[in-house]
Amino acid sequence: MRALLEGRGLAWPAPIEHFAVVGSTNDVAKERARAGAAEWSVVLADRQTAGRGRHGHVWASPAGNLCLSILLRPVWTPERTMLLPLAAGVAASEALGEFGVEVRLKWPNDLLAGERKAGGILAEALSGAAGLEAVVLGIGVNVAVDPAVLPGDLRATTTSLRVETGRDVAVADVAAAVLARLAVWYDALASLGAPALLDAWRARAVPWWGHPVEVRYGDRVIRGIARGVDERGALLLEEEGGRVTAVLSGEVLELRLR
Numbered sequence: 110m111r112a113l114l115e116g117r118g119l120a121w122p123a124p125i126e127h128f129a130v131v132g133s134t135n136d137v138a139k140e141r142a143r144a145g146a147a148e149w150s151v152v153l154a155d156r157q158t159a160g161r162g163r164h165g166h167v168w169a170s171p172a173g174n175l176c177l178s179i180l181l182r183p184v185w186t187p188e189r190t191m192l193l194p195l196a197a198g199v200a201a202s203e204a205l206g207e208f209g210v211e212v213r214l215k216w217p218n219d220l221l222a223g224e225r226k227a228g229g230i231l232a233e234a235l236s237g238a239a240g241l242e243a244v245v246l247g248i249g250v251n252v253a254v255d256p257a258v259l260p261g262d263l264r265a266t267t268t269s270l271r272v273e274t275g276r277d278v279a280v281a282d283v284a285a286a287v288l289a290r291l292a293v294w295y296d297a298l299a300s301l302g303a304p305a306l307l308d309a310w311r312a313r314a315v316p317w318w319g320h321p322v323e324v325r326y327g328d329r330v331i332r333g334i335a336r337g338v339d340e341r342g343a344l345l346l347e348e349e350g351g352r353v354t355a356v357l358s359g360e361v362l363e364l365r366l367r
């Protein structure tokens with residue numbers, strides 16, 4: 110992995126650990142964070158037995174896919190830190206583009222190829238007495254998975270690089286591409302702030318703006334017209350009557366009018 114990153118001009122500044130099997134790479138990265146590990150520490154696994162998705166979903170992690178977690182220690186404003194999951198989405202989308210797969214971002218950061226999920230991002234924050242101590246960005250990409258081996262409800266909604274390209278792609282190459290693009294966007298967030306990142310995210314987002322959508326967050330469901338994202342990356346939803354609500358976290362679904 111270091112050699113691949115060096116090939117991209119990057120001398121990686123922190124440990125890169127690779128496991129054959131773990132519960133969740135995010136959990137290992139959080140353990141490392143609590144033990145004081147350096148920013149940009151990376152955890153990779155061939156397989157996860159307890160892979161986690163957003164909103165408590167299980168993340169199927171058979172061998173052949175990318176399971177990657179990165180430990181970051183941003184010292185920015187909370188608003189800027191909130192954009193890290195979107196930065197990871199842009200980075201992953203750009204990285205998968207290198208392998209010939211056009212990936213769109215479904216708010217906040219689902220990686221879609223066509224209408225199917227090629228990957229996802231789980232960002233988890235660690236706080237201590239001094240406030241935010243670390244953010245772990247967990248990135249899962251379906252590289253080689255055959256959707257036919259997945260549980261029924263995932264089969265129709267999942268795709269992979271192999272399915273999209275008809276070719277075998279090395280997981281390590283995908284990891285190196287994602288890490289390299291993430292480093293670029295992290296620096297861009299640090300030096301330029303939110304606007305450049307938000308422009309890049311919008312350019313890669315599924316084109317739902319102006320369309321009716323439903324957002325589920327917690328036990329709430331709200332419907333409205335998707336109007337865009339604000340400077341924190343919150344989804345702006347125009348509800349009936351014209352009131353605009355900024356939704357910070359949730360799952361969004363396009364409502365197709367027949």
Ligand code: BTN
Pocket residue numbers: 132133134135136157159160161162163164166168175176177178219228229230231247248249250
């Ligand atoms: C989602 O779309 O719900 C997010 C999926 C995130 C999966 C990745 S795989 C690496 C890291 N470890 C985990 O347990 N989850 C994330």
